Amino acid sequence: MLDVQLFRNDLDFVTTQLKKRNFAFNPENYSELEARRKAVQTKTQELQNARNSSSKAIGQAKAKGDDVQPLLDNVANLGDELKAAETELNEIQGELDALMSGIPNLLDASVPEGKSEDDNVEISRWGDLPTFDFEVKDHVDLGTARNLLDFELGAKITGSRFVVLNGKLARLQRALIQFMLDTHCAENGYQETYVPYLVNADSLRGTGQLPKFEDDLFKASENPALYLIPTAEVPVTNIVRDVIVDAKNLPLKFVCHSPCFRSEAGAYGRDVRGMIRQHQFEKVEIVQIVKPEDSAQAHEDLTNHAEMILQKLKLPYRKMLLCAGDTGFSSSKTYDLEVWLPGQSAYREISSCSNFRDFQARRLQARWRNPETGKPELVHTLNGSGLAAGRTLIAVMENYQDAEGRIHIPEVLLPYMGGLNVIE
RNA sequence: GGAGAGUUGGCCGAGCGGCUGAAGGCGCUCCCCUGCUAAGGGAGUAUGGGCUUUAACUCCCAUCGAGGGUUCGAACCCCUCACUCUCCGCCA
Numbered sequence: 421m422l423d424v425q426l427f428r429n430d431l432d433f434v435t436t437q438l439k440k441r442n443f444a445f446n447p448e449n450y451s452e453l454e455a456r457r458k459a460v461q462t463k464t465q466e467l468q469n470a471r472n473s474s475s476k477a478i479g480q481a482k483a484k485g486d487d488v489q490p491l492l493d494n495v496a497n498l499g500d501e502l503k504a505a506e507t508e509l510n511e512i513q514g515e516l517d518a519l520m521s522g523i524p525n526l527l528d529a530s531v532p533e534g535k536s537e538d539d540n541v542e543i544s545r546w547g548d549l550p551t552f553d554f555e556v557k558d559h560v561d562l563g564t565a566r567n568l569l570d571f572e573l574g575a576k577i578t579g580s581r582f583v584v585l586n587g588k589l590a591r592l593q594r595a596l597i598q599f600m601l602d603t604h605c606a607e608n609g610y611q612e613t614y615v616p617y618l619v620n621a622d623s624l625r626g627t628g629q630l631p632k633f634e635d636d637l638f639k640a641s642e643n644p645a646l647y648l649i650p651t652a653e654v655p656v657t658n659i660v661r662d663v664i665v666d667a668k669n670l671p672l673k674f675v676c677h678s679p680c681f682r683s684e685a686g687a688y689g690r691d692v693r694g695m696i697r698q699h700q701f702e703k704v705e706i707v708q709i710v711k712p713e714d715s716a717q718a719h720e721d722l723t724n725h726a727e728m729i730l731q732k733l734k735l736p737y738r739k740m741l742l743c744a745g746d747t748g749f750s751s752s753k754t755y756d757l758e759v760w761l762p763g764q765s766a767y768r769e770i771s772s773c774s775n776f777r778d779f780q781a782r783r784l785q786a787r788w789r790n791p792e793t794g795k796p797e798l799v800h801t802l803n804g805s806g807l808a809a810g811r812t813l814i815a816v817m818e819n820y821q822d823a824e825g826r827i828h829i830p831e832v833l834l835p836y837m838g839g840l841n842v843i844e
Numbered sequence: 845g846g847a848g849a850g851u852u853g854g855c856c857g858a859g860c861g862g863c864u865g866a867a868g869g870c871g872c873u874c875c876c877c878u879g880c881u882a883a884g885g886g887a888g889u890a891u892g893g894g895c896u897u898u899a900a901c902u903c904c905c906a907u908c909g910a911g912g913g914u915u916c917g918a919a920c921c922c923c924u925c926a927c928u929c930u931c932c933g934c935c936a
Contacts, residue, residue, distance in 0.1 A: 429898090458894085465894060465905045472905090475917035479862035488916085495916050644926085664854085664891095785892095789854095794873090796891080 421520055421782045428454065437526045440533065440744045445523065453519070457512045464505040471498050521625070522632055525779040527744055528753035534743025540756070541743065546727070547736030549760055554823040558763025559814040560694040563589060565825055568843070569695065581684065581699045588843040592829070593702060593813045595836035597677050600704040600729055604806055608725045610675035610706055615655035617678060618646045623658040626784040628750035628776075635685040638699075648681035652705035653803045660709050660786040664796045667788055671718060672709040675806065677702065694814070696768065701810035707803040711788065712778065715800035719775040723755045726771045726806040732832045735815050736760040738767050752777045757807070759815040770811045773804030 427434055431447050438445040474495045481488045532541050563569025568589035574582035585593060604610040618640055624630040624647060629637060638648040649655060656676050665672065680703050691697035706725060710718045723739070730737045742754040751774035758767035778798040781787070787796040820828040826844040829837050 461894065461905090468905055471916075475862070475915095478916055482862075492916055499916080794889095 421779065422523055422526065423778075423782065424520065434526070438523065440527055440531075441524055441747070442535070442745060443524055450519065453512065453516055457509075457516060460505060460509045460512055464502070464509045467498065467502040467505055471495065471502060474498070518631075521783075524749045525752050525776065527747060528775070528777075530741070531747060531753055532741065532743045535745040536743075537746050539743040540740045540746055543739040543741050543755070545736070545738040546731060547734065547760070549736055550762060550819055552762065552821075552823075556762045556818070557821060557825060558694065558761070559817040561763075562817050562821055562825055562827065566843070571695075578699075581697065583695050583698060588840065589813070589817075589827075591837065591840075592816065592827075592833070592843065593809055595829075595833045596812050596816070597702060597704060597809050598836050599732075599833055600806060600809070601675060601677055603729060603732065604675040604704070604706055604725060608673075608675075608706075608728070610673045610725075613656060613659070613674050613676045615652060615659075615676055615678065617649050617655075617681075619649055619654050619658070621645050621647070623654055623661070626661050627654050627657050627780050628783065629654065632749065636683055638681045638683055649678060650682050651680050651703065652676040652678040653707060656705060656707045657709075657780060657786075657801055657803065658784065660781075660799065660801075661784040663786060665709065665786070665788040665799060667711075667791050670709065670711050670788055670799070671714065672707075674707045675704060676707070677704045677809075679703075695810055696814065698810065701808065703808045703810075704806050705803060706806040707801070709786065709799050709801055712798070712800050715775050715777060715802060718800075718802055719753065719755075719773065722802055722804050723757070723773040726757055726773055726804050729807050729812075730757065730759060730770070733812070733816065733830045735812075735819055737770070748772075748774065750774075750776050750779050752779065755804075759811070761815060761818050762821075763818045768811065770815065771805040771807045774802060776801045776803075 422434070427450065431451065435445055435447045474491065478488050478491050481491060532539065534540065557565075560569065560571075564571070568586050570584040570586060573584040577584070601612055605612055621630055624637070629650060637650055640646045640648050655678075656674050659674070660672070680701055682699060684697060684699060687697060695701070706722060708718050708722055727737070727739065737757050737759045740756045740758060742756060747754050754772060754774040756769050757771035757773070759770040760766075761768050777800050780801045781798040784801075786799050786801065788799050789795070790797045816830060817827050820830060822828065824844070826842050829841045829843070834841060
């Protein structure tokens with residue numbers, strides 16, 4: 421949610437900024453609605469004031485033992501008039517809310533122009549691409565050859581875009597998750613959390629998935645309305661919903677492993693092969709709640725924390741700055757990390773690190789008390805994948821394969837694999 | 845699942861139809877006194893919104909779990925829902 425004051429004070433600025441995103445915003449439409457709101461709200465409040473002062477007068481007259489009937493006659497019609505005004509105001513507020521909650525965040529000045537992922541800007545590359553003196557396999561061939569990955573079984577048990585991991589490979593994924601959690605806690609100062617995987621609509625509104633992106637979610641129950649989390653970002657960021665955080669406790673840094681559930685509506689036909697795009701996958705999420713002045717630096721730090729995992733795993737990757745058209749709804753600026761997948765001879769997204777500034781915080785009413793003003797002010801929120809475990813598993817399989825189709829265990833994972841150093 | 849009790853400001857807690865945006869206490873901030881491991885006195889201390897060209901003040905509106913109702917007027921009465929606690933049952 422953007423600041424309504426910004427719309428009232430500098431509508432041209434907002435319109436121009438939104439245009440960078442190719443977001444169709446109609447300022448005339450907005451102004452007209454806002455003018456109605458102002459008129460009706462003022463009128464409503466005047467009526468409320470009239471009612472309050474009349475009621476007070478009646479109370480005082482009664483206390484003195486005066487005849488209150490003339491006063492009662494006076495306010496006879498006030499009730500209906502007030503009710504009508506309040507109803508109208510509610511409708512207008514509802515319209516405005518719907519409009520405002522559908523408007524994306526404003527982009528940071530450093531975000532490049534562009535329409536699609538083709539316009540994203542490469543910031544850096546890390547690691548040498550591996551060379552193989554044999555024909556490389558992708559993770560599907562590597563995994564199914566040894567019955568480590570079973571897509572047909574996933575389809576039988578549930579349906580398409582689900583998979584079963586067997587034996588050593590399941591353990592390797594668990595090792596990756598443990599390694600990521602331990603690293604973020606011990607080296608990057610994050611606090612581990614465990615959170616619900618079903619969330620209510622308020623939580624999803626807070627982080628921006630609702631009302632606009634309900635199709636991307638799995639709804640698990642109707643009454644109460646509960647949804648499977650699409651990312652741990654939702655429950656973890658909602659830790660600070662309706663909270664005024666003590667300044668001395670900032671920044672808050674959380675790390676959380678969770679499964680993620682996405683309906684992948686609109687992704688039919690994309691990445692159908694393998695486990696790149698599943699309805700259910702494991703991810704380690706890092707979240708930061710910071711003072712506004714710290715969020716730009718925190719964004720760089722948080723991205724570095726995600727990069728650290730790739731570096732320790734010795735997986736080659738590149739860092740992309742997303743262009744205007746590819747930056748998510750709630751984000752003001754996003755870096756994607758793309759890992760090298762030899763099986764595809766391509767870099768593929770493995771982490772997305774975003775600074776939401778106060779966009780989520782305003783929806784969440786997540787605030788901190790600024791000692792300088794003594795007033796509650798909105799915090800800034802950030803998050804990133806650190807990393808998507810399912811895709812990291814794929815990357816390890818493909819980068820660490822040998823001519824026999826075996827998968828060697830990255831050095832940093834050895835302590836988590838119970839002495840195993842190769843899956844064969 | 846059954847029975848009962850609750851939900852008020854940063855925290856505890858009073859209030860049960862008008863003078864209550866809310867007593868009292870704790871905490872916090874400032875001032876005074878005293879003087880040293882402790883104490884006394886005074887003042888201040890909720891949030892969101894509107895109006896205003898902007899800002900501050902004043903003013904106005906809303907908020908005592910949420911939503912609705914009764915009433916000239918609701919923290920207080922009625923209804924619905926959510927959550928918390930206690931006891932019983934069940935359970936990884």
